[in-house]
Amino acid sequence: MNHALSNLLRDAQACHEREPQNVPLIRDMCRALVAHQFEDAALPWTERGLALTPHDAEFVHLRVNALNLVGRHAEAAALLMAERSLLWPPAAFELKLGYSLMMAGDLEQAIARLDEAGRIAHASNHALIPKAAHLLGEALLKHGDGRGFAFWTMRNLDPGAGGSYCAADISPWSREDDLRGKRVLITHQLGFGDQFLLAAALADFQAAGASLLLMSDPQIHRLMQASLPDIEVISAERPLEMGEPLPAEVHAKVAAFSPDFQMPSLFAPVLASDQASRAQPFRPYMRAPADKRAIAAAWSQQLRTQNPGKRLVGLFWDCSQRHSPEVGSVMRCWAARRSIPLEGINRLVLDPAVTRPVQFVNLHHPLVEPMAGVPAGDVVRYSPGVFQFDDTAACIGELDAVISVDSSVANLAAMMGKPTCVAVNTTGDWRWGSAGAATPWIGGVTVLRQKMEGDWAPVLRDMAAWLG
Structure with missing residues (x-):
């Protein structure tokens, strides 16, 4: 305020x-x-x-x-x-x-x-x-x-939802049955975590015979390139308005691709939903670039030498939008409700029964870490440095598990196939399901749910048990 x-x-x-x-x-x-x-x-x-x-x-x-x-x-x-x-x-x-x-x-x-x-x-x-x-x-x-x-998908036509873009001169995909030989431009939208999740469903379009060109935010471009080697991925800042011309460099690449259709990434899971037998349409596919993986491997080897016998577990607890009044009340309040207060994290990382077999690794970006706060226990940083999401992915790739609130980090870890424990508030996003410790949409994820709004204590106890 x-x-x-x-x-x-x-x-x-x-x-x-x-x-x-x-x-x-x-x-x-x-x-x-x-x-x-x-x-x-x-x-x-x-x-x-x-x-x-x-x-x-x-x-x-x-x-x-x-x-x-x-x-x-x-x-x-x-x-x-x-x-x-x-x-x-x-x-x-x-x-x-x-x-x-x-x-x-x-x-x-x-x-x-x-x-x-x-x-x-x-x-x-x-x-x-x-x-x-x-x-x-x-x-x-x-x-x-x-x-x-x-x-x-009607979210794209909801003026209050925002975040959608279509180029004015390319036909939109209208769920044509036969995609064989078709060339489809996928425009990016929503947050990074949404993009990590939704891009998993692009495999269905490839299986249907389509060739794809994916637009990606610069912050995740190298990560998406490494994760989707059979799809052309181009870096593009977000256009602000529906139908706004693409930047010249991006327009040239799109023109060279010569798409038959375009669709926002929100449409990616539609093919899976048409297949009644298809379970868990969002399957792991992500990995860091090879050079970043090599750097992370050397880091983890040294850390494991310093902590013999301990599991390395990533930890992410604070959604930075809650500290930013300019984003508006909806996003700020949603981020605050998803975040675990630092004192709760301190109870976890100071518990000897938890830390005896576990070395925690802070997965916050260094620029937002001051807002998230520094835990009182032994929580190390990724010493090669986190600059973009490919660094975060390289770090996660060397961990044994990840604990996170509902965030881009949770989506990234899940789409890397890493054992992931996601703590959600009483509401929770649809991707984490609505009941029980599993979600129908993503395998290999354990969901811990608040029973009372703002009360993370039972969730933190369940985290400790999950780690054990």
Whole structure:
């Protein structure tokens, strides 16, 4: 929270203490927090507002959003149901309720509500069709239903989701059955972890006879090249707008490839979802470049000599976006909920029963490590240095296992086939499933789930047991 907003909040609190019945003050404070993208901080103010003006539509709307941001999804759903008599547009109400139910883990009810939201939107509110379909896809995937992939692709048409790109002069792929001999441009989108996961499904397009050209962020370009030797991978910064011309150098490479179709990477799992017998479509394929692997092998040999008999276990616990107010409340709050506080990690790395057979390795990038904090126990760094993700991959390749929160590191380790333990909050992303210690989408991953929002203690105990 920036200095100006902190001062505003302090002053508003002082005014509220003098005038606790001042509803306009409470309303103005809520609106200021929304304008500064700190909707989560409006939660106590909405409570005050509703205590003074029950059933106020603006306070209810703001409270539902704030409850979802901080992970109190069941409360958000209950509030929506209690206030359903307000003048909500029908599709928007079903959409909000379906989202809250999905995030609360009530997937069957969520799927029904989101399906209804889509039906109403088709009849009366076309602008909400992409969001309803995209959220329905996520709910189905959380439920382990591969039909969700086709709905999930509608995320690319959802203006609120962002992150999609298509070149204006190349035909989009429209799920043609026969891909033999076709040339397909795959444009990159979403975060690094999403790209690591989704690219695993490109093998289905190759098996169907297509040739592929994959666009990749510069930070992961060498890693993707090494991991996908049969696919041409080109480095490209993200275009900002749909249809924006590609940079000249990238455009020349795309023109030389002469694609028949293009598709965003979000479409990569669609072929697997069409094959009912295909289990776990995201299979390990990633590896670091050979030169980085050689450097990492020398490092690990020295570390194992210094720690005879110990297993080397990578550790990643902090999502850096939670420290960045500029990314907006949705991303910041989601990152905060996925991160384990440093004091929790300290309990793990200071436990003699854990550290006796284990040497931990910090997998945070050096630039974000100061924000994540330095554990109190013996947690070493990758001494050759982490500059890009191919360095992280080289390090992971020499480890015996990886423990991580839901992050790009967790996706990377899983797609390298490394024994991976992923700690997820009460919500969890669809790729980690919704129940039990396994996920239907990725093999070789152990999922440890929060039972209560913010309570990592049981998860940390399960981590210790997993290490044992």
